[in-house]
Amino acid sequence: MDAGSLSSSGTLKTRSRYPLQEQFIQRKSSKENLDRFIPNRSAMDFDYAHYMLTEGNKGKENPDVCSPSREAYRKQLAESLNMNRTRILAFKNKPPAPVDLIPHEMSTHTHDNKPAKPKRFIPQSSEKTLDAPDLVDDYYLNLLDWGSANVLAIALGSTVYLWDARNGSTSELVTVDDEDGPVTSVSWAPDGRHIAVGLNNSEVQLWDTSSNRQLRTLRGGHRQRVGSLAWNNHILTSGGMDGRIVNNDVRIRSHVVETYSGHEQEVCGLKWSASGSQLASGGNDNLLYIWDRATASSNSATQWLHRLEDHTSAVKALAWCPFQGNLLASGGGSGDRCIKFWNTHTGACLNSIDTGSQVCSLLWNKNERELLSSHGFTQNQLTLWKYPSMVKMAELNGHTSRVLFMAQSPDGCTVASAAADETLRFWNVFGAPEAASKAAPKARAEPFSNVNRIR
Secondary structure: OOOOOOOOOOOOOOOOOOOOOEOOOOOOOOOOOOOOOOOOHHHOOHHHHHHHHHOOOHHHHOHHHOOHHHHHHHHHHHHHOOOOOOOOOOOOOOOOOOOOOOOHHHHOOOOOOOOOOOOOOOOOOOOEEEEOOOOOOOOOOEOEEEOOOOEEEEEEOOEEEEEEOOOOOEEEEEEOOOOOOOEEEEEEOOOOOEEEEEEOOOOEEEEEOOOOEEEEEEOOOOOOOEEEEEEEOOEEEEEEOOOOEEEEEOOOOOOEEEEEOOOOOOEEEEEEOOOOOEEEEEEOOOOEEEEEHHHOOOOOOEOOOEEEOOOOOOEEEEEEOOOOOOEEEEEEOOOOOEEEEEEOOOOEEEEEEEOOOOEEEEEEOOOOOEEEEEEOOOOOOEEEEEOOOOEEEEEEOOOOOOEEEEEEOOOOOOEEEEEOOOEEEEEOOOOOOHHHHHOOOOOOOOOOOOOOOOO
16 A cells, blocks of 8 residues: 555645746856856966066066077077966866877778767756646546647646647636545547546546537446546546446447456556557556456456556556557555566566655656656656666656656657646656657547537
C-alpha cells in the first residue's frame, strides 16, 4: 500500500492564484559583475614587469646615450629573450599548445569519414512553469493528459481546465458539484476532441471540447471513485477504487460491454498497448495484470493473461514501449521504488532497477531508446534513462514535492509534469529530432461518430 492523499480530498483549499498562470522567476544575469578584471598572478613575470617599469625606458628617455649600434644590439637581445612584450598584467593563462598524441599519418584512415552523432543537449531546467492551485495530492489518481490536438487537460479540485499549447490560452471545461467531485481522472480520446472525466462519485462524464458540451454520463460500472481511464478506439476502459475494470463502448446506450476482475484494491494504473490487443493494469494491491483483448467476455469476468506479483508496493506507473510492442515498463510506489521491464507475451521480468524513490509516472521517448520517470521523496525529480543499459542520462530538478503526473506532447518532444507543489512544468527533455518534425500526422479514429448526446 502506498501513500495516497496527504490531505482530505473533500476539503479543497482556496487559492488567490489563477490556474495555469505562468510563473516568472527572477534569474540572475550571466553577465553580472563582469566589470571587474582581476590579474592572474601565476601568469605574470614580475622580474620583467619591474625591468619595464624602471630600466626598460631609460634608453628612450635619454636618446643621446644610446648609439645606433647599441640600439640594434638591444633589440636583438630583447627578441632573443622574449622581451618585446607590451602588457605587464595578465588576466588569464595562455592555452597550452596542442599535443598530437597519435601521429597524423596513423590517424588519417582510422575512421571511414562517418560523422559522429552530435550529443543531444538536455536542458536542466523547465522552459515554462504554470500555477496549478488545488491539484489533489493523491498518488492513485490520474489528473493530467495531453491530447492529439495539442491541448493539455488538467483537473484542479472539481474543475477541469484546458491549456492550448499552440497559443497558451486557458479555458475551463467543467466544474462538477461538490457532492460529485473532486475530479479523479482525465483522459483524451484518440481524436483529441473528446475527453473522459472520472469522478469521485463513481461516474464518468464524456465531453465534446470543440462545442464545450457534455455528451453523456456513464453510470453503473463502478461503486467507488474512478481513478484511472484508458482509451482503445471507441472503448473507454475505467478502473475504480472498487478494484473493477470496465470496458465501456461509448457508441451504445448499454455501455458496459466487458469487465475484468482480479484486483482486490484500487486500480490506479491503466494502459492499452499501441495495437490495442493487450491491457496492463496496476493496483494498490501491489499487483500488475496483463489482459488479452481477444479473450474478453461480455457474459462473465475476463480471465487475466498474466498475474505479476514482483512489485512490493502500489503499481501506478505504466508505459508501453513504442519500438517493441510486447515490452512494458512498470513502476512501484514508495515501498518498492523499482522500475521493472516485462515481456507481456511470456510474462517474464526482463530487468529491475531500484530508483531509490517512489515511482509516480513513466514515459518512453518516441524517437530514441530512452525512458523518463518521475519521482517522490527525497529529490522529487524527473530522471532520464538510456534503454536498455538504464544508465542515467539526466536528472531534472525544480519541483519541491512529489511529481505525481506526466504527459507527453503529440510530437513526443515536450513533457509536462504536475506535482504536489501545485505547479505544472514543461520540459524539453526529449529534444526535437528531425524524425518528429517530418512525421506525417496519423489518421485519428472518431469514437463518437455515432453518439448524439446519450444521457
